Amino acid sequence: MSNLPVLIVGAGPQGLAAAAHVLERGLEPIVLERGETAGSAVAEWGHVRLFSAWPELVDAAAARLLESTGWRFPAHGYPTGAEWVSEYLQPLAEALGDRVRYGSEVTSVTRRGRDKLVESGRAEQPFVVRVRGIAGEEFRIEGQAVIDASGTWSTPGPAGGDGVPAIGERAAxxxxxxxxxxxxxxxxxxxxxxxxxxxxxxxxxxxxxxxxxxxxxxxxxxxxxxxxxxxxxxxxxxxxxxxxxxxxxxxxxxxxxxxxxxxxxxxxxxxxxxxxxxxxxxxxxxxxxxxxxxxxLTGFRPDASILSELRIALDPALEAVAGIAADIDPNLHSCGSVGATGAAELAQPEAGLFIVGAKSYGRAPTFLALTGYEQVRSVVAHLAGDDEAAARTELVLPDTGVCGGAGDFDAPAGGGCCAPPALIQIGRAPAGASI
Structure with a gap:
């Protein structure tokens, strides 16, 4: 299968960064994007300014590819989502050329000639990605590996406090x-x-x-x-x-x-x-x-339906990749940040399949772009056979300073390692009040 491409689902920040790493490693990427532009999900919240600065929003391999085209690193500052797309993601997609295919909705990922049940010769068969085009036509693409960077943007959580839509939520x-x-x-x-x-x-x-x-x-x-x-x-x-x-x-x-x-x-x-x-x-x-x-605005959750005929391991609570769940679970870890994750933690029972980016975190709320860039660097190194680079950690994530889940969900005051929050007086501001 070495002559087949690495198939990447999603032309967002992590998907495009993965393609840059794949290309730099001498392999051939194909990026399949449902939308009509690079970073189409980011564009939907383009009016929002990020709290990450430009150096934390640009992947290293992507920057090297872009610089070869004459691109210049954006001035330091905090871009909006729209600026992230126009000044980085779209130029990156253009540098990748026709390796990025728009209007290509992935409907399933399977092994050729094998459903989930069949074990015999499974690992020797290429992946088959079924795609639906703009006009509704369907076709198949074979690949040696699949990197699912499709994100969670299309599946927001409901208002209902039980994890499902509240009574009347759909009608409203x-x-x-x-x-x-x-x-x-x-x-x-x-x-x-x-x-x-x-x-x-x-x-x-x-x-x-x-x-x-x-x-x-x-x-x-x-x-x-x-x-x-x-x-x-x-x-x-x-x-x-x-x-x-x-x-x-x-x-x-x-x-x-x-x-x-x-x-x-x-x-x-x-x-x-x-x-x-x-x-x-x-x-x-x-x-x-x-x-x-x-x-x-209760967060997002992953949709693993396109992987239903593959053997995957997700945490039953977070719906995150099982190998990283304990490190990112907001019910468990307290002060500080979560650690960087790579190919070893992201490995699936289905060899050659990796779920990266926000989708790898499932429902956990702590994902940063830096996390995804480190994930794809390690994953692609593994796919290229560079196990030393895959095992190496090249990122220390910034500390949040927040106690994650250390207190009781029903307790009137948080517990754990951080100082208790200051009391807040609730009431309407007097006329002309300002901060």
Missing amino acids: AERISYRIPDDVDALAGQHVVVVGAGHSATHAVLRLSALVRQEPTTRVTWVLRRAAAGGVFGGGAADDLPERAVLGGKARRAVQSGRVALETGFRVSEIRVDVDGATVVADDGRELTDVARVFA
Whole structure:
């Protein structure tokens, strides 16, 4: 199979970086991208500014390939998603040329002539990737290995606190968004609810908090499932990514000022809609009424359906690659960052298959671009037979300064190795209040 290409699913940051490494190793990559452009998922949140600086957003092999075309490393700073695409991802895809195939939706990955059950001669058979084109036509491509970098963007989590859509959530679809808002001016003077505790929810809260400054009759309620705010405001000075710390600090001040009301221990069980708006109901009976819009930003989850006829090992709770689950589980690790992962940890029972990028983390919320770049560097070194490079760790991830999951989910205050969070007084800000 050595003459066959390495097939890469997804032309996002990790997929394109993987292709650059494959090419640099003397192998031939083919990148299959469902969208019409490189970084199509990133483009959907192009209005959001990243808390990672340019040096943390460019893969080393990708930079070497780009520099051979005359590309210049972007000036230091913090790009938006749109700038990440236009100044790095799209030029990288262009440097890879027709190895990147757009409008190519992968519908399945299998072994030639073998379903999941058959063991005999399995490892000697090439992978077969079935693809659906723009016009609906289907075709097959064979490869010596498959790197699944398809991400999790298309499968956001629901508002429901039980992990499934709340009663009425689907019926209320016109009032619910699962994406970070861009222009929120149309919501002025209305009641808006944000559900979620991660960085996406924080971005949404800050945009809406700014709207409250412009139009004080706007009401913003931030709903957290946990009983304590804890790490939702980040690690502050202990965070090795300063802009991530700034993001959390701004969110804390938005709550303390009263521009944003915080509801903790609120697990959405029902969403009712009538002529006056929506009512969001918690499983303990609390209600948020007259809601014009709900932003459900509860994270993402992987879709492994294209791999259903391959032998894969995923953690039963995180749905992450089993070999890395214990190191990234937010229920287990406490202060500090997670470690870098490579080919050994990402290996699957199906030899030659690797799940990388955000999809490898499943539902875990701690993924950074740097993590994915180190993953693909190690994986491609392994595929090229360079076991020494594959085993080597070339990345130390930045510390978050946050206790991950150390406290009880239902406890009113977080526990574990970090100092307890400061008490936050909830209430609306007086007229003209500012931070």
